[in-house]
Amino acid sequence: MTNKKKESSISRRKFIGQAGMAAAAFTIVPRFVLGGKGHVAPSDTVYIAGIGAGGKGTSDLTGFAKSPNARIAFLCDVDDRQIVESKKNFPSAKIYKDFRIMLDKEAKGIDAVSVSTPDHTHAVAAVAAMQRKKHVYVQKPLTYTIHEARTLTEAAKKYQVVTQMGNQYASADHVRRAKEMVDAGLIGDVTAVKTWTNRPVWPQGIPTPKGKFEIPKELDWDLWLGPAPYIDYNPAYLPFNWRGWWPFGTGALGDMACHIMDAPFRILPIDYPTEVECSTSTAWSGFFQEADYADSCPASSIIHLKFPRKDGKGDIQFTWMDGGLLPQRPAELLPDENLGDTDGGYILEGTKGKLMGNYNLAPVLLPTKRMKDSLPSPTIPRIAGAEAGHYTQWVEACIKGYGKMQLSSPFEYAGPMTEAILMGNLALRAYAMKDDKGKHIGRKKLLWDAKNMKITNFDAANQFVKREYRAGWSL
Template sequence: MTEEPKDAPKNPTRRDFIKNTSLAAAGFMIVPRFVLGGKGFIAPSDMLQVAGVGAGGKGQSDIANFAKSGKANIAYLCDVDDRQAATSVKNFPKAKYYKDWRELLDKEHKHIDGVSVSTPDHNHAIIAYSAMQLGKGVYVQKPMTHDIWEARLLTEAAKKYKVVTQMGNQGSSNDGTRQMAEWYDAGIIGDVHTVYCWTNRPVWPQGIAWPSPQPNIPKELDWNLWLGTAPKKDYVDKLVPFNWRGWWDYGTGALGDMGCHLVEAPFRVLGLQYVKDVQASVGTVFVDEFKQGHFPESCPPSSHITMTFPKTGKTQGDVTLHWMDGGIQPERPEELGPNEHFPGEQGNGTLFIGTKGKMYASTYSDGATLLPLARTKEVTVPKKYDRVPHGAEGHYAQWVEGCIAGYGKMEMSSSFEKAGPLTEALLMANLAVRGHDLRGGQIKYEWDNNAMKVSNFDAVNEYVKRNYREGFVLKA
């Protein structure tokens, strides 16, 4: 299924089709749709036919938000676990249900316009790429992919197959990023040279030994399909549906989970692209009060990662970005009074430090604020960037409308052109985390972006592109 066709599929928009067929019938009277279908009627040909792969958890809310746009019909549902899919199946009783996404695309691709992928990270790329090869628009939950090679592949595939893409970091459609970009472009905080991003994740187990296998797989779960591209392993309890995030075979840790939300703003505001070098320190794990543990299959309980980004057209020099997770946070800005609230103190935040001032925001770029706090009300700059209607909620409708309009007709907040470099930078940072475990210490990992490899410590390059399990091989 994933073998690439000789020629990229042609992907005319529905409007092109309607236009062509309408011209052929130009001799007939043209009757407005609302006359035929009533006020507010949307013709079936203008509704996006969506297949939701991953129908529970975040997939459940994604699917509901597409339907809420009023322009998407949830035509197909797919999930490896009937328990997780139950609510979506109930909410969309007309949607045909599959367990295997390969069977879904094979049998129904002629009737599908867009595919939403909300599975564990390790299966994002193979599902999305297979849909893109068929000329389908794709919406993929963050992080876009599990591996760096996959992120580069999907970024290039979006252009090759001319499909509309969006990553599920909905905060990229919020006003906060745009407000901070306008402040920065107006020179309010000068030239930014340092950024801090932090999160209270992980809120799932990390830095632990692999659990003991369990003999009884729940009858509702297809364990083989859940494993997908990952190595074959016996079933373990409580990995599904959430705790997989802390295991390298399936997830990308706290950085993969929240980095696409928190580092998105620095990428957009400062025009960052590919990372130059990375270094990391990680939290220590103890198996008892005297003995340190070593669990290379599991992400660490905490980390502090320092990324260097080259000078861009919007910065005067390199930018140093600090990532902190597991409860580590930056020093509280001195511009805040002792009783003034620092939004990120309770969980997540992003802080920009410039030559003339500072600004910050919390999760999804909410609560964008200048420092001192009084400056936010005092400073007024022209509105330069268009807002997305309804912000984060509108992130879903934006993709639906973009797919209906056709490739290149609308700007997406997090198209793969934007999401790809962001995802690669975060996954590169994870190489430093894994290298810390391999090397037993901290070095600065230098990244060769063109060759897509670490140039000074080859051992971590095995994680740039992993081996896929038989039956789930992504071929490009």
């Protein structure tokens, strides 16, 4: 990379000529000296370490590898079963299980880090990388808690590293087209937003799993837990269903809101909400006996947030629905026309009309016959390769350096959006709280002081803003 010191760049890249030629005096060697057409100079190569190399990490790493400037140099995963495909894809990569050891031992050989672990480990891995001045790409949701999101946003600026959250559809054309249509005034000033998803498609609203199980020999369970409180291994959590458990995941919101709510956040003049309230589905056992499962995210929920518009034109009422719940069909939508798509959708309600879309659904004006009207010409630059470009633009930005290139989802944008999204989970967890007599105490509207990251009218809920970390895993 061009911003590396000469000595470390030359020794690490090992591109000095075999005969001790005078090329050792150069930081950047012309491509025609090093190789033929398509050859990438070592100084233009980003050496990437993948923390979490299985599951979503597998596709993330192959996404970076689409750039000729990326080299997947290190793979880190706590489960040997999950890393098999990435080892085949990148046979020359060095393997680690503990990212802390990897970052300490290989600091000079790493330019950038991709974090694709379960949600509860995102922040500790990302902060550890940024403290070592490594560029970071972190899967959505950016963090597990609101406090972590604020920490990562501030750390990106402090350490001046290139950042990107892994909501890859933020680089697709659809969100840009939606913004162009709203910016052109086609629906007026937006006053309300409806968003929804079919998630979860994994178990939620269920009892905490019990029983004693032998830890698979391929898995380092203690490393998998990372900053989370220690509990016994249970196969109910791995490799995917951790999403529905509060100690590790962030539920339907964490999985899909960073996709579905991205367009409203990118389009509208909002950042932090001032109020949140919610309701959830209720599990029942016996004869109308309520069963609350404290460790499991709810099977379905409705969350209402209020956002002051930053342009001073009032508030925006924002609704999220999951678990298959749907908003009422707009009167402008014909009976046989689809409401969003299989994964969910969003509707922006304005003073002059409505706009419907989703992260992988082209935006349409309602009624849809309005799409035959004169529409604005494209004004926002598109990302080459769309979703794939979300990966390669980050690689390109790492080469250019901090502040030299605009990205689709840098932490300065993704951090505040993640904070707002996780306000929904804070409300869900507060909603389930009971007093010592078993009476619900959290079923109220929560008032939020975003600057100080604090609920001002129900202090007990503030325990969910920040969390405790196991020894050795703090930010």
